[in-house]
Amino acid sequence: MRQSFRLRLAGTYLCLIIIILVISGITLFNLFKDYYIKNVESSLIYEARLIAEMIDMRSEKPTPQNLQKVCQVTGKDTNTRVTIIGQNGVVLADSLYDAAKLGLHNTRPEVYQALKGKTGVEIRYSTTVKAKMIYVAVPFTGMSAQGVVRLATPLLAVEEIYSRMWSILMFAIVICGLAAFGVSLIFVERISRPIGNITATVREFAHGNLHKRISYRREDELGVLARTFNDMAEYLENNIIEISEVNNRLETLLENTVNGIVMVDRSARITYTNPAAVELLGESIQTRGKKHVEVISNYELVETIDKVRQQLQPIHKEIVLHSMGDRIIDVNVVPLRGNTFSGQGVLVVLNDISNLKKLEQMRKDFVANVSHELKTPVASISGFAETLVAEEGQNPETVKEFSRIIFDESQRLTRLVSRLLELSRLESEDRELQIEEINVDQLIQDTINMMQQRNDCKDKAIEFSKTGAPVVINGDSDTITQVLINLLDNAIKYGSEGDHIAVSLAEEKDQIKISVEDHGVGIPENEAERIFERFYRVDKTRCRKTGGTGLGLAIAKHLVENHGGQIGAETISGQGTVFSFTIPKNI
Missing domain, CATH: 3.30.565.10 (Histidine kinase-like ATPase, C-terminal domain)
Structure with a gap:
């Protein structure tokens, strides 16, 4: 099924926008998450240090009851779990749980760092609280006591904030995506409309309507494409007009020439015959698509065509068509060379020379008759004149008779010449x-x-x-x-x-x-x-x-x-x- 260019282009824009929005949202979400955790972490560190200073400021050694009270008061004020751990890792006090029931904490990562004099920060799942917690531990080293103050707060609130932020972000992505999709549709429509016009016009070109032109005047890539298509259509139109004129002239020439034209393709089938060929070879030659041996009744002509197809050499000869009134035909059969026929088709040109042969025979007869007609009276005149010279007037009757014969023959010769001149004048010009x-x-x-x-x-x-x-x-x-x-x-x-x-x-x-x-x-x-x-x-x-x-x-x-x-x-x-x-x- 053909897909719309507009939908594909709009879909591409939408995918790009969604990808950008998702990447941007995830990046912003992570940035905010890191910022929020850093903020909670800083707040816990600050409060832990305040509690550690409170413990350091005591001059006497604090008792477990005092430490427990500090944990409870500060835990309530800061809304966190406060734990005080001794130098040996024993829990001295805890704002939420019984310290005696809590084991050693010196292996906890944040406590371990604080015991070394550093600030320890750790986010992990608490097996005691059964929740994900953020832990901050700072050391205290007063005159009266040494150990670690650890503050912890669950990340449930943080997770809830994260969930809200993610919902808001997804909602914003959807809203922005829909808005961007609408904008992209408008943008795609502006781009695809000229493409659609160009496509429709090119389709008209493909169906032969080369008069149509693309109306797009902007100086951009589509404008260059439109002008190129218009130039191509004009070029094709001019070429087709020129080819049509040449084809019409050639068709008129072939249809009206006195020479018969027959074209035989490489499979020995008749592909073209003009009216002169039909008049010479008969109505059956009009059946195009049949093999030449089926429609041409003259064996000598068929044999000549086959010979040219095999040898690819032209043949010129005279053939008598006995079935068409003993017409004498001058035949030229030449091979057609080129990509279309692959050197296997032939062109047959037929010229009826029966009248020429008849005129040639008439000319020969005319020359022979004129020669004979002139020879007879001239011979008579010459013979009788020679006899008269020999007589020398001895026989008047003979002289008179021969003189009459010479006169008659000369009159006959005069009539013959006069008739010839008259006939020549009639044939040479209109009277x-x-x-x-x-x-x-x-x-x-x-x-x-x-x-x-x-x-x-x-x-x-x-x-x-x-x-x-x-x-x-x-x-x-x-x-x-x-x-x-x-x-x-x-x-x-x-x-x-x-x-x-x-x-x-x-x-x-x-x-x-x-x-x-x-x-x-x-x-x-x-x-x-x-x-x-x-x-x-x-x-x-x-x-x-x-x-x-x-x-x-x-x-x-x-x-x-x-x-x-x-x-x-x-x-x-x-x-x-x-x-x-x-x-x-x-x-």
């Missing part, structure tokens, strides 16, 4: 749109009319399904026209001879949808996702015959996205394709 009010029905019809003037569209019919009322939007007419031209051009090139192309317009909530449908060869399902990539062709042989560059759909995709819309394709291989794009009504 500034020229917003105006557009009658979409009229824009589609004008574009169809323009396309039907082309030679390669003579054998194809383009049909436009109009809506009831004209559709009017705010947008960039050149952008929409260019997209529609690219889609119609694609439908014309890949459609069958005599086929018809259907163009439709639909109004949705806050956008319009334009669709171009052909009945050509269609697009295989496994290649549908790549048709908007640069230089990608479903039928490369057919594309070269039609003079396509493989950039039209890629350009259309960028134009639509710059206009805030989306483009897509629905196709059934061998039955045709429907290309559709949406444009916001107001941009």
